[in-house]
Amino acid sequence: MESFIQQVINGLQLGMVYALIALGYTMVYGTIGLINFAHGDVFMIGAFVGCLGYSSWGLPWPVAIIVSMAVCAALGVTIERIAYRPLRYAPKIAALISAIGVSFFLEYGSSLKFVFGPDYHVVQRPFKNITWHLGVVTITNIQVVIMLTVLIFLLFLLFLVFRTKIGAAMRTVSFDHDAARLMGVDVDKTISFTFAIGSALAAVGGVLYAIAYPQIYPFMGIMPGLKAFTAAVLGGIGQIPGAVLGSLIMGQVETMTAAYISSQLRDAIAFAILILVLLIRPSGILGRSQQEKI
Amino acid sequence: MRFNRWVAIFVLVIFSAAILLAGCGQKQAATTTGDNVIKIGLIAPLSGDVKTFGESVKNGVDLAVSELKDGKVGNFKIEIIPGDDRNDSKEATNVATKLITEDKVSAIIGAVTSKCSIPVSALAQQYKVVMISPTSTAEKVTVDDSGKRKDYVFRVCFIDPFQGTVAAKFALNELKAKTAAILYDQGNDYTVGLSEVFKKDFEAGGGKIVAFESYTNQDTDFSAILSKIAPKNPDILYLPDYYQKVSLIAKQARDKGIKAVFLGGDGWDSPSIDQAAMNGGYFTNHYSVEDPRPQVQDWVKKYQAKFGKRPDSFATLGYEAAQVLFKAIETTNSGDPTKLRDAIQNMSIEAVTAKISFDKNGNPVKPLAIIQYKDNKQVFVKKMTP
Numbered sequence: 001m002e003s004f005i006q007q008v009i010n011g012l013q014l015g016m017v018y019a020l021i022a023l024g025y026t027m028v029y030g031t032i033g034l035i036n037f038a039h040g041d042v043f044m045i046g047a048f049v050g051c052l053g054y055s056s057w058g059l060p061w062p063v064a065i066i067v068s069m070a071v072c073a074a075l076g077v078t079i080e081r082i083a084y085r086p087l088r089y090a091p092k093i094a095a096l097i098s099a100i101g102v103s104f105f106l107e108y109g110s111s112l113k114f115v116f117g118p119d120y121h122v123v124q125r126p127f128k129n130i131t132w133h134l135g136v137v138t139i140t141n142i143q144v145v146i147m148l149t150v151l152i153f154l155l156f157l158l159f160l161v162f163r164t165k166i167g168a169a170m171r172t173v174s175f176d177h178d179a180a181r182l183m184g185v186d187v188d189k190t191i192s193f194t195f196a197i198g199s200a201l202a203a204v205g206g207v208l209y210a211i212a213y214p215q216i217y218p219f220m221g222i223m224p225g226l227k228a229f230t231a232a233v234l235g236g237i238g239q240i241p242g243a244v245l246g247s248l249i250m251g252q253v254e255t256m257t258a259a260y261i262s263s264q265l266r267d268a269i270a271f272a273i274l275i276l277v278l279l280i281r282p283s284g285i286l287g288r289s290q291q292e293k294i
Numbered sequence: 295m296r297f298n299r300w301v302a303i304f305v306l307v308i309f310s311a312a313i314l315l316a317g318c319g320q321k322q323a324a325t326t327t328g329d330n331v332i333k334i335g336l337i338a339p340l341s342g343d344v345k346t347f348g349e350s351v352k353n354g355v356d357l358a359v360s361e362l363k364d365g366k367v368g369n370f371k372i373e374i375i376p377g378d379d380r381n382d383s384k385e386a387t388n389v390a391t392k393l394i395t396e397d398k399v400s401a402i403i404g405a406v407t408s409k410c411s412i413p414v415s416a417l418a419q420q421y422k423v424v425m426i427s428p429t430s431t432a433e434k435v436t437v438d439d440s441g442k443r444k445d446y447v448f449r450v451c452f453i454d455p456f457q458g459t460v461a462a463k464f465a466l467n468e469l470k471a472k473t474a475a476i477l478y479d480q481g482n483d484y485t486v487g488l489s490e491v492f493k494k495d496f497e498a499g500g501g502k503i504v505a506f507e508s509y510t511n512q513d514t515d516f517s518a519i520l521s522k523i524a525p526k527n528p529d530i531l532y533l534p535d536y537y538q539k540v541s542l543i544a545k546q547a548r549d550k551g552i553k554a555v556f557l558g559g560d561g562w563d564s565p566s567i568d569q570a571a572m573n574g575g576y577f578t579n580h581y582s583v584e585d586p587r588p589q590v591q592d593w594v595k596k597y598q599a600k601f602g603k604r605p606d607s608f609a610t611l612g613y614e615a616a617q618v619l620f621k622a623i624e625t626t627n628s629g630d631p632t633k634l635r636d637a638i639q640n641m642s643i644e645a646v647t648a649k650i651s652f653d654k655n656g657n658p659v660k661p662l663a664i665i666q667y668k669d670n671k672q673v674f675v676k677k678m679t680p
Contacts, residue, residue, distance in 0.1 A: 215514065
């Protein structure tokens with residue numbers, strides 16, 4: 001029983017990290033219907049900038065995280081401006097391929113010797129690792145930090161989207177660009193804002209991930225990005241609470257599979273569950289069934 | 295119209311850049327063509343997740359070349375052509391194909407990791423080019439799946455079963471371990487090989503394996519399997535992977551309260567390993583810098599003078615591979631791969647770590663060293679044979 005609780009906590013940590021990435025996927029999809037495949041790589045850049053910030057540039061770590069968020073927000077806006085906006089009214093597949101291109105550009109670009117280089121870096125943790133033993137169950141301060149961060153950002157996003165003017169603009173744009181424009185919403189600015197927020201979240205995710213699993217390299221974004229995307233789809237892509245719910249489920253499934261079935265099957269079972277959910281509920285657990293607009 | 299002009303200018307710029315680059319390439323090639331040159335390819339991970347392995351091997355080979363008189367062996371000038379495989383087997387195949395078919399090398403030193411050496415060895419055998427892997431320990435580097443010898447392929451390091459066997463023996467006899475847990479990368483021949491042999495020999499010697507768990511190369515979260523292992527309280531945690539992965543696992547294992555002694559293989563031998571996390575752990579290795587053998591001490595001094603640091607196993611084995619190859623060129627006075635192959639097979643050479651000769655599978659016969667990470671440095675424990 002204790003070991004079961006321990007595994008639940010392990011799964012929670014993994015799921016929460018996925019959630020920070022999945023939120024960015026789901027926001028962009030919700031607003032412009034694009035799967036931003038470069039999101040995992042923005043996450044990687046965030047991890048690098050944040051970790052270099054507090055280890056090499058001597059910034060205090062909260063400042064380093066804010067710098068990393070700013071850099072990634074700017075990067076996200078730039079990516080949207082250069083690679084997606086010109087293709088906004090082209091067929092969906094064109095923007096998707098463009099996203100894959102951006103993803104490769106970021107991965108191989110940062111592998112260059114004069115950028116980050118292709119090597120693995122061991123990351124020093126910015127604060128001391130504290131482990132609390134509650135009976136047989138152990139919790140670390142890193143897990144607590146990750147969980148609190150995700151909760152704060154989830155609440156912040158819900159507030160932003162449902163209680164502010166820019167949030168109303170985002171929701172309007174997600175329904176119909178032309179109608180939104182007629183209502184006086186600046187569509188371009190709203191979409192840029194969405195990318196900025198999503199990318200800043202990815203940056204936080206990147207830094208926390210690097211602190212939890214202290215190793216960074218230019219291709220580190222691929223697998224977490226893919227898993228987070230899967231989680232967003234599982235929860236119902238476009239739905240903010242769905243992204244978090246999907247991520248928590250993914251985290252638990254992976255951990256439980258590794259713990260009680262076989263560590264070799266963990267990815268296979270995680271993805272099999274995704275397929276099952278999509279067969280039964282194509283729009284995801286919290287997704288609304290899509291109606292074709294006429 | 296204007297758009298077309300810009301496109302035309304862009305294309306012109308690209309073309310002229312391409313021509314310029316091609317011109318540079320030719321100039322370089324022209325200085326080294328000549329009749330008495332033997333080209334030797336060097337395939338190593340010079341970047342990526344195990345780049346210190348590649349850099350060390352290259353240092354070892356470079357040092358061997360710099361000791362040659364006028365850069366020559368017999369009548370032949372030696373030219374080393376390095377290629378970076380980034381520890382990716384596809385990339386290793388590309389590099390090997392280029393070295394063999396374009397550069398027309400007589401021999402290849404490399405690759406460094408087993409997963410790269412296995413496909414490269416198939417190419418070397420197919421094109422009849424001599425290959426000496428300095429450090430690949432998987433059995434299948436020198437034999438094919440049916441166990442048939444690839445007769446152009448050699449290595450100067452021990453093979454996996456040997457390392458696993460000695461590690462199991464060391465755990466049972468010296469550490470007095472009763473139980474062990476094993477974690478291995480299911481997609482890596484090296485770690486799979488070591489784990490299986492360790493498991494077999496540890497159980498045969500009366501020990502108990504309490505967990506035999508795998509992960510994939512992509513994994514960074516090991517909390518599930520480590521939480522499962524923690525209550526079983528094993529004496530040994532056997533982690534036969536490369537230094538990056540091992541650092542990550544060791545740290546998380548201690549986070550989960552696992553107190554087992556870490557034990558591993560030669561993949562741990564890197565200055566980039568997280569030594570604080572590994573503290574107290576033992577690993578089997580090709581040699582130790584503290585070995586009192588005069589050749590070893592002489593080599594350590596030479597290397598330190600040139601590179602300002604102590605040579606790890608990879609540097610040493612890179613040097614030994616070059617020594618073996620140069621001796622073969624010297625005795626045959628030829629760059630013909632078939633003659634070189636016969637010379638190496640029948641050779642007996644006093645190399646750095648031991649006197650080496652080759653068995654019928656192209657493997658050297660020599661002992662290994664046990665080393666411990668203690669207070670952020672490596673400590674020589676003892677030499678062992680199975």
